[in-house]
Amino acid sequence: MQGLDLSFLHIRLLDVVDIILVAVIMYYVYNLIRGTIAVNILFGLVIIYLAYILVDQLSMRLLSRILGGFVQVGFLALIIVFQQEIRRFLLLIGKNANLKKNTWWTYFFGDKTLKKTNLAYIKATLDACKSMKASRTGALIIFAKYFDEQYYQNSGESMDAHISKRLLESIFQKYSPLHDGAVVITDGKLKCASCILPLTDNENLPLHFGLRHRAGIGISEVSDAVAVIVSEETGEIAYAKQGRVKMNVGYAELERLLNKDA
Template sequence: MWLNFGIKDLIDILLVAFFLYQTYKLMKGSGTIAIFSGIVSFLVVWILVSQVLEMRLMGAILDKFISFGFIVLVILFQDEIRRFLFALGSHRGWKKFTNLFSKKEEQGSSHKYIAPVSLACMNMARKKTGALIVIQQDMDLTVYAHTGEIFNADVNARLIENIFFKNSPLHDGAMIIADNRIKAAGCILPVPQHAELPKELGLRHRSGLGMSLETDALVIIVSEERGKISVAHSGKLAVNVSAEELHEILSGEREVVNFS
């Protein structure tokens, strides 16, 4: 068997290892790692019984579980599968490839929101006004926008501050910015059940982290208690972000590094 081992077999093994590693990361981020471990254990037992020991009766029973198990897995992990496929399609390599065919003027115009958003966040942090701002990237956020009040307004620093003013009816929800426009405010974001966050970080940070796990959006959180700015992206949360760091993150010059 080993004499027939070639470069194609090596590529096959590497692809399987990469797939299992990415699946492990996905399950770990969503808090379903225990289920993933159980599935892997079941597959090992199935291979051992059916292929190695060749137990026909037990193997036939496990085969039935495997045939129906695929449908069950799709139902149980539909959100994780959707995020995995989206992450695969929106990988940076694909983005760099598509950016080769885009005009520089179009790329520059997509960052018009950075200055007003940065100014508003710094002002709200100084005044200790809580805020939750979601910046849409590639994934459409219409589903989340419809949980709040729909807007179609220019991104303006004063407007952002007024929406998150303590007496405003929309200050408790999240604002969604898409295509250089304020798309919605007062929106409800998903809250992860297994996120490990410091005790001093509240519901806004948990919601922002949950949104970054569900989508590819960039989420800015302004703490009402501490007057600090945090940014969540791809399941990572950077806390105590400065004005310069916020501007670099929004412009794509700096990546979000998880808190330590």
């Protein structure tokens, strides 16, 4: 009696590394699309592909040709449908690759000047949020690591100002011509105000979320930016990152999040 051939079970170290890398990529992709409409689109594409395999095995020629044509351009369709998610994935990979700002010296020892700047504008933001929460002044403040003109400057008023509590308050006060929209902060500077941002397509958000919340979540879906939202109705502070939102954020938690992400 011949022994069972188990040669196909031979696994190299590189095979293990390959599996781990694929698992990590799938994990990050899932995190990027979790809770968004892209999940439903992905399920629809999987169902179409499984249907194609089924009709092909059953020799249903007409359906096989129709679905086969769709599958053949599947890669191009994926790029078109998931362009925002692909953009976010590439930003996630390259967000720490800016050698101009992150040299090996600052990587290991830190940049004291940059840390002081961060502390200054984060404190100014916190103080402004406290004041706007008390007065129930609606606000949308975006912290972006990269200033992308596609989403920011082209839709708002260009600025290059030092951040202060009074400046933020004056922008978002009810009768300011710049209050309707978002301000964008990059590299410790207020780059532009009154920006119109892309709204999220997430259908699972609470019904009481207004345009500020949906815009803050939307920009965090398509970029590496984070958003601080002050509700005009309740004064509550929300924090949006990677398409997810934390509600009723306290000042201590907001400071911790901004120090980590901004």
